[in-house]
Structures are given as structure tokens and as C-alpha cells.
Amino acid sequence: MLIYILDMFGTAVFAASGVLLAGRLRMDPFGVVVLASVTAIGGGTIRDMALGATPVFWITDTNYLWVIFVTCFLAMLAVRRPRRMPWYFLPVADAIGLAVFVAIGVEKALRFGASPMVAVIMGVITGCGGGVIRDVLAREIPMVLRTEVYATACILGGIIHTVGLSFDVDPAVATLAGIITTLTIRLAAIRWHLSLPTLALRG
Amino acid sequence: MLIYILDMFGTAVFAASGVLLAGRLRMDPFGVVVLASVTAIGGGTIRDMALGATPVFWITDTNYLWVIFVTCFLAMLAVRRPRRMPWYFLPVADAIGLAVFVAIGVEKALRFGASPMVAVIMGVITGCGGGVIRDVLAREIPMVLRTEVYATACILGGIIHTVGLSFDVDPAVATLAGIITTLTIRLAAIRWHLSLPTLALRG
Amino acid sequence: MLIYILDMFGTAVFAASGVLLAGRLRMDPFGVVVLASVTAIGGGTIRDMALGATPVFWITDTNYLWVIFVTCFLAMLAVRRPRRMPWYFLPVADAIGLAVFVAIGVEKALRFGASPMVAVIMGVITGCGGGVIRDVLAREIPMVLRTEVYATACILGGIIHTVGLSFDVDPAVATLAGIITTLTIRLAAIRWHLSLPTLALRG
Numbered sequence: 001m002l003i004y005i006l007d008m009f010g011t012a013v014f015a016a017s018g019v020l021l022a023g024r025l026r027m028d029p030f031g032v033v034v035l036a037s038v039t040a041i042g043g044g045t046i047r048d049m050a051l052g053a054t055p056v057f058w059i060t061d062t063n064y065l066w067v068i069f070v071t072c073f074l075a076m077l078a079v080r081r082p083r084r085m086p087w088y089f090l091p092v093a094d095a096i097g098l099a100v101f102v103a104i105g106v107e108k109a110l111r112f113g114a115s116p117m118v119a120v121i122m123g124v125i126t127g128c129g130g131g132v133i134r135d136v137l138a139r140e141i142p143m144v145l146r147t148e149v150y151a152t153a154c155i156l157g158g159i160i161h162t163v164g165l166s167f168d169v170d171p172a173v174a175t176l177a178g179i180i181t182t183l184t185i186r187l188a189a190i191r192w193h194l195s196l197p198t199l200a201l202r203g
Numbered sequence: 204m205l206i207y208i209l210d211m212f213g214t215a216v217f218a219a220s221g222v223l224l225a226g227r228l229r230m231d232p233f234g235v236v237v238l239a240s241v242t243a244i245g246g247g248t249i250r251d252m253a254l255g256a257t258p259v260f261w262i263t264d265t266n267y268l269w270v271i272f273v274t275c276f277l278a279m280l281a282v283r284r285p286r287r288m289p290w291y292f293l294p295v296a297d298a299i300g301l302a303v304f305v306a307i308g309v310e311k312a313l314r315f316g317a318s319p320m321v322a323v324i325m326g327v328i329t330g331c332g333g334g335v336i337r338d339v340l341a342r343e344i345p346m347v348l349r350t351e352v353y354a355t356a357c358i359l360g361g362i363i364h365t366v367g368l369s370f371d372v373d374p375a376v377a378t379l380a381g382i383i384t385t386l387t388i389r390l391a392a393i394r395w396h397l398s399l400p401t402l403a404l405r406g
Numbered sequence: 407m408l409i410y411i412l413d414m415f416g417t418a419v420f421a422a423s424g425v426l427l428a429g430r431l432r433m434d435p436f437g438v439v440v441l442a443s444v445t446a447i448g449g450g451t452i453r454d455m456a457l458g459a460t461p462v463f464w465i466t467d468t469n470y471l472w473v474i475f476v477t478c479f480l481a482m483l484a485v486r487r488p489r490r491m492p493w494y495f496l497p498v499a500d501a502i503g504l505a506v507f508v509a510i511g512v513e514k515a516l517r518f519g520a521s522p523m524v525a526v527i528m529g530v531i532t533g534c535g536g537g538v539i540r541d542v543l544a545r546e547i548p549m550v551l552r553t554e555v556y557a558t559a560c561i562l563g564g565i566i567h568t569v570g571l572s573f574d575v576d577p578a579v580a581t582l583a584g585i586i587t588t589l590t591i592r593l594a595a596i597r598w599h600l601s602l603p604t605l606a607l608r609g
Contacts, residue, residue: 022348030355031348045253050451052460054255059321118465132543137335139344141545145428145437152436225551233558234551248456257458262524340538342547 008067010097014040015068019075036072043129047122051112091190099182102127102154103175106161120158127154149189157182211270213300217243218271222278239275246332250325254315294393302385304330305357306378309364323361330357352392360385414473416503420446421474425481442478449535453528457518497596505588507533508560509581512567526564533560555595563588
């Protein structure tokens with residue numbers, strides 16, 4: 001239940017990040033909703049299609065769509081009278097959503113019989129896939145592929161989660177440990193601007 | 204039956220729009236066929252994958268592929284001796300195809316047990332998805348996300364269609380009402396260059 | 407069995423091409439793995455989603471993922487001490503992988519009841535789909551859509567393969583004939599820089 005609430009929170013935060021990018025690109029209201037939607041549910045959709053968990057999750061539970069629509073509506077209203085938010089507000093909210101999405105992806109994959117390694121990958125896809133589609137539609141090289149310890153946080157969180165389960169830790173505890181791992185690493189990366197060294201090849 | 208013929212017509216028109224873009228990008232014949240195909244059947248393919256309606260529609264009914272191939276062949280021939288077409292020819296043909304695709308998407312989603320809201324979304328995906336993939340492959344920000352009352356026409360057409368069905372209107376009448384709604388709004392947008400106000404955020 | 411080994415070889419080669427592009431774009435290690443993965447298994451994933459062959463192949467057989475990980479690891483090591491490779495090494499390896507992927511796509515599609523034409527298309531998607539996603543993520547117009555006899559080789563190889571089967575040729579022979587066709591045409595295109603004429607439209 002708590003996970004479900006956090007899931008909706010993550011959906012709203014991810015949708016908001018889509019709205020922000022759509023605004024920067026001067027999209028019309030429909031473009032805003034599309035970019036918000038693919039960011040919020042794109043990763044889970046790819047996961048469900050690959051697992052064969054169809055119809056995909058937002059078809060069977062339309063709460064996700066309502067959360068996205070309301071978020072878009074509020075965000076478009078909020079744009080007119082911008083208020084100062086502390087700079088870390090959005091990244092921290094995004095980190096919470098990311099950590100929850102990864103845990104949900106891991107659990108769904110395991111429920112569909114995936115091996116632990118595949119479950120971690122599905123966690124990463126659930127967390128990062130939406131942002132990748134958002135960036136592709138906005139014609140940017142996906143942020144997650146370039147810098148910052150973003151996907152790496154997901155991978156480590158997913159590993160803690162699955163390793164916990166394989167040691168017969170209580171599922172709720174394993175899930176929580178995974179979420180905290182992803183969140184902590186991501187917050188540390190935001191706070192100290194951590195990034196992995198990039199691979200440089202001679203062009 | 205009429206719907207099926209219109210569906211094939213829409214497939215041909217959408218394929219032609221892919222051919223046109225491929226020509227502008229100086230693609231080779233294979234690129235032409237790929238861009239024509241993703242434009243014509245991309246939206247329906249995403250819809251079927253999300254619904255779990257697999258194998259997707261063009262695998263079980265190969266008429267769609269034949270229509271695309273013939274369209275590409277004729278379009279490549281036609282390119283050599285360009286004739287003057289009235290400027291509104293392609294947009295109007297595209298609007299007809301769009302309206303039919305939306306109706307087909309709505310119906311298929313309902314047949315697979317989707318709620319009316321999801322059915323409208325599936326209608327929009329069926330109508331607009333192919334153009335989005337086409338534009339992504341051609342490295343443009345999807346036209347449908349930026350301007351013109353394109354997706355909005357699909358949404359309103361889909362709503363009329365599903366609302367009609369929920370009031371127990373005869374299915375054929377509801378379908379027709381949806382198609383006419385999409386088509387009328389789209390034609391009006393073409394005629395008077397309507398577009399929704401865009402959302403502007405401070406970058 | 408030989409096919410399976412060649413499949414793993416193709417996976418490694420395709421992954422390496424993703425690593426190379428990621429290196430040129432100065433991606434971090436995670437970006438490298440993602441770009442390598444989508445190149446190596448992206449085409450087969452789309453094929454399996456469209457056929458309804460879920461969970462997709464790399465979920466049920468994780469050897470593909472291990473091959474990709476090891477390839478990335480070795481390639482990132484190799485980057486530090488670049489050695490001279492003959493210029494044709496990568497294109498030829500890529501051609502072998504391509505030919506095998508096409509044959510595997512054709513066979514899987516037929517096994518799922520697809521018609522010969524759809525089977526050829528699934529072969530092309532298996533061979534070329536990963537490279538298209540790779541290029542989209544890297545914000546390039548997909549190489550395969552622009553020049554060189556790349557997809558054309560896949561189409562002809564797939565046709566030979568399915569025509570062979572429809573004439574009741576021994577399946578192994580038909581598969582081999584298809585692979586050799588794709589490979590020969592592709593190698594000839596590399597050797598003599600063959601390309602199809604591009605379609606030029608008045609913008």
C-alpha cells in the first residue's frame with residue numbers, strides 16, 4: 001500500500017519532469033501530456049511488453065493516467081505564476097520516484113519468473129526507460145546515457161533488492177533496502193555532483 | 204467492410220507521407236519502405252503490443268504490407284514525373300486516414316476490454332504513433348507534439364466515439380460520429396491554420 | 407548448435423559496435439552497456455514483442471546478456487591500449503553477425519506461424535532493428551536507412567531462406583543458403599562500396 005502511494009508519487013514527479021521539458025520546447029498542451037506520459041509510464045510499458053505482462057499496467061489500472069493528467073493540469077497552471085522552489089526540490093523528488101520505480105520493476109519481473117539478473121535490468125528499465133523516451137522525443141541524447149550516477153544507482157539498488165530476496169530476507173525489508181540504496185546513492189550523486197569516468201575513444 | 208477499405212486507404216496515405224519525408228532526406232529505396240511502413244503501421248503496432256493483441260495486426264493480415272509496398276512503388280515512380288497536386292490534397296487525405304485510424308484503435312481497445320479512457324488513448328496512439336516514430340527516425344521533433352490541432356482532433360473524435368457507445372448508440376453510428384468529429388476538426392484546423400497556444404516555460 | 411554459437415558471436419560483434427559509438431559520444435560505462443545492449447538485442451526484442459513471443463528471448467536465455475557484458479568489459483579494456491586492426495575487421499564481423507541474425511529472425515517468425523513475407527520482414531527487423539535504435543539513441547539518422555546495401559542484403563538473404571523452405575529444401579540447407587546470401591551481398595557491398603541510388607524529391 002505504501003509502495004502504491006509512492007508509485008503514484010513517482011508517476012507524478014516523472015510526469016512533471018516531462019512537463020518541464022515540453023515547456024522548454026514550447027509544445028502545445030497535447031505535447032505536454034504526451035511527454036509527461038511517456039516519461040511517467042514509458043519505462044514500465046517497455047518492461048511489461050518485454051515480460052509479456054499485457055495488457056500493460058496503465059491499461060488495467062487507470063489511476064496512473066489520472067495522476068499524469070492532474071499533474072499536467074496543475075503544472076500548466078503553476079507555470080503562469082512561477083514560485084521559487086529550492087534548486088534541489090525536483091532532483092530529490094525525482095530520486096524518490098526513481099528508487100520506487102526500480103523496486104517495482106524488480107518485483108514485477110520476479111513475479112513473472114525472471115532470473116535475478118533480468119529482474120535488476122527490468123528495474124533499471126522501469127526507472128530509466130521513460131526518461132530515455134522523453135529525451136529521444138525531444139531530440140536530445142538521453143541524459144541517463146551521458147553523465148551522473150543515475151542508472152548506476154538503479155543497478156546497485158536492484159542488486160541489493162534481489163540479493164536480499166535470494167538470502168530469504170523478508171520481501172518488504174529487501175524492497176526497502178533496495179529503495180534506500182538507490183535513493184542514497186542518487187542523493188549523494190546530486191549533492192556532490194558525482195559522475196563516472198566517461199569512456200573516450202579516438203573518433 | 205467500408206471501414207476496412209478506409210483503413211487500407213489510410214495505410215496508403217500514411218505510407219505516402221513516409222515516402223515524402225524519406226525523399227526529402229535522400230534515403231535509398233529500403234529507407235523509403237521502412238519510413239513508409241513505420242508511418243503506416245507503427246501506431247497500430249504499439250497499440251497491439253500494449254494491449255497484448257499479438258501477433259500484431261499486420262502479421263495476421265498481410266494486406267497492410269502489400270498496400271504499403273504498392274504505395275512505395277507508385278510513389279517512387281510518381282516522383283520522376285512530378286505533377287501538380289492541389290496543396291490541400293495530401294493534408295486532406297491524411298485527415299481521412301487519421302480519422303479512420305483513431306476509430307479502429309478505439310474499437311480494438313474496447314474489444315480487448317480496455318476502459319473508455321484507455322480506448323481513447325489507444326485511438327490517439329493508433330492515429331499519431333506512426334508519425335511520431337517516422338519523425339524520430341528522421342531526427343525531427345515529432346510534428347504532432349509541436350503545433351496544429353492534430354492530436355486534439357483525435358482525442359475529441361475518440362471521446363465522441365466512446366461516449367456514443369456508452370449511451371448505447373448503434374456501434375456503426377458511434378464509429379461514424381467519431382470519424383466525422385476527428386475529420387471535421389482536422390479539416391477546420393488545416394483550413395484556418397488553427398493551433399493551440401503553446402506552453403512557455405522559462406528555460 | 408553452430409547457429410547458437412554464431413548467434414552469440416553476432417551478439418558480441420553488435421555489442422562491440424554499440425561500444426564504439428558510445429565511446430565516440432563519451433558516454434559513461436552505463437551508457438556503454440546500454441548502447442551495446444540495444445544494438446545487440448534490440449532487433450530481436452522488437453521481433454519477439456510483435457510476434458507475441460514473450461517473455462522475449464534474452465529474458466529466458468541470459469547467455470545473451472553475459473556475452474554483452476563480457477564484450478563491454480573487454481572492449482573498455484581494449485580501448486586503453488588500442489592496437490591496429492585491419493580496417494575491414496569490424497565490417498566483416500558485423501556482416502557475419504547480420505547474416506546469422508536474419509536467419510534466426512526468419513526461423514523464429516515461421517515457428518510462430520508467420521507467412522513467408524512476414525518472416526523476411528522479421529529477419530530484417532532482427533538484423534537491422536538494433537542498429538536503428540542505437541542510432542536513434544545517439545541522435546543520428548539511422549545508418550541503415552541512408553546508404554549502403556545493408557538492409558537489402560538482409561531482404562535477399564531472407565527471401566532465399568524462405569523460398570528454400572517453401573520448396574521443401576532441408577531446413578539446415580535453406581538456413582545456410584540464406585546466411586551465405588546475406589553475407590556475400592554484404593561483403594561485396596563493403597568491398598566495392600556498393601549502394602542503391604537514393605530517392606531525391608524536391609524539398
